[in-house]
Amino acid sequence: MPNRWRTIPFLLSFIIQSLAAPQSFENTAIVRSVELGGVAVHVTTTFAIKALEPGAKVYTIALGRQEKEKTSWFEVKVKGQQNPLLISEHPYAYESTRNYHLVDVTLPRPLTANGTLNIVLEAVQTHATTPWPTTASQKEDQALKFTADLLVLSPYHTLVQRTKLKALTPRLISFTIPKEVQDFMPDTPASKSGATVTYGPFNDIPPSANENFIAAYQQPVTIHYFHEQPVLEILKLTRSAEISHWGANLNIQDDIQLHNAGPALKGHFSRLDHQSQAFYKKPAPHALPALTLHLPSGIRNAYYYDLIGNVSTSRLRVAPSPPKNSKTKQYSVLELRPRYPIMGGWNYTFTLGWDAPLADSANWDHATGKYMVEIPIMTPITGAVVNNAEVKIILPEGATDVEFTPPFSALENRVSTHVTYLDTTGRPTLTFEYKDLTVMHAQSIFVSYKVSLSAHLKKPVAVATAFFSLFAFALLGRRINLTIHKNKVL
Ligand SMILES: *[C@@H]1O[C@H](CO)[C@@H](O)[C@H](O)[C@H]1NC(C)=O
Ligand SMILES: *[C@@H]1O[C@H](CO)[C@@H](O)[C@H](O)[C@H]1NC(C)=O
Ligand SMILES: *[C@@H]1O[C@H](CO)[C@@H](O)[C@H](O)[C@H]1NC(C)=O
16 A cells, blocks of 8 residues: 555545534533523523634534433523524434533624633523422412433633522522532532522533533532412413405414413312412412413404303404504503313313404515415413414415425424315415424414415305306206295195
8 A cells, every 4th residue: 555545544534623613612600590480491601711723613512411302492692692603503313322412603803812702502402390298289389390410511621600590489498519529529519598508619621521520510400489370381382363355364273282280289179279279369379360361463353262162251452454564562461261270181172263454464575476474373371382383374375486484393294285175276285394482483484475366266156156056956946945935846
């Protein structure tokens, strides 16, 4: 073998190493702040970073395994700025045994040596809490447990880090005191002040996004806290949005399977106890008497029914349609009051729908000759997580050149045809499936398509045909009637 070929493996491994080696940074400080909630928990981590070499542009964030698997939404920004930074996740396999996950963040500009920047990782974890105890009577409290890793991992050396867990009330039941493991452990590694438990400060932590560090020093910490709001999940949301140019209408219908994921109700439900608790303004924290939803402005014909029928105890205050291109968003407010309070462990299935003027969410683009319609993925319910969602967008009959821009990728999306009464060719239908949606996912899918004039006319023609058949049928019926009548007379 010629000599120069021998150097190739060496060169390759050198290239691979220099690709894999993280650009050098140092964390001057990391502060992680966890807002404890029900099914959704918000985690904000601020990294004060310093470049150790000039031109450093890609900073790597590490998540622990549990954290990665519970996180259903995250975003990285420069502190105080609006636009999210470009991120690229390293491959991650759920079946692997790796205990950390890496995400590369492209900084807005390369840092100079000793240049600093504060970057913020905002994340929402879902199904991260469990009710404990798992059952509660109507008069008992509701308490939840949340577990996190003690240390924020990083491929870089960290000068100081802290983690703060914040409950909604100062009534905490317990929290883990970490085991003493290392030099960077302070004398009091955990302290409570009001509703907040602080772990740290931990000083001078070596690079920790590796299996050796994790095996030696990482440990779980659990906080057990009272939570005075119902813990809500939507097991399944089926939204169908039907666009009709003929009626200038956008109909949205949601079929919702709501579940109270708090402690299961122990014993019977007593309406008397419930009413007296309501009277003393001390409702059971795990009972859900009503929900407030923010629906779009300008809606009409709102309806709400459950398995028994129309629910007439709800109140809707409709806000008028906004002027075109107005920046301020107004909402119609629906106070949705089921027939009975939804207690821990109970399900409630209902349907909610409304019509809205199509002009409020559609635009016509002269340049492309296409309509562009904005369809919101969901109507958020404060604190609730949507475990499974199916969003169906039914376009007008004869729509062509269909394109869509989703705000984030779906588990699955497909195109099919939906045929209803009076349709001749059926309507193109887009279906999107999602998992674990939170308030952060309450964004819109934009769909654009063309409708030709003949397609516009198809509907009136179909209606006219139907009308004439009905007319002919009525004539025929009348004839038969006459005959019968005649027969009778005879
Ligand atoms: C960066 O800071 C270190 C320590 O303060 C100093 O020794 C070094 O000269 C600085 N480098 C640059 C390029 O400013
Ligand atoms: C359902 O209840 C609402 C509110 O009371 C009422 O306006 C509406 O007419 C009812 N709809 C039906 C189909 O009964
Ligand atoms: C709620 O619905 C889920 C899913 O359909 C089901 O597994 C569960 O048993 C239901 N709970 C109750 C109390 O009916």
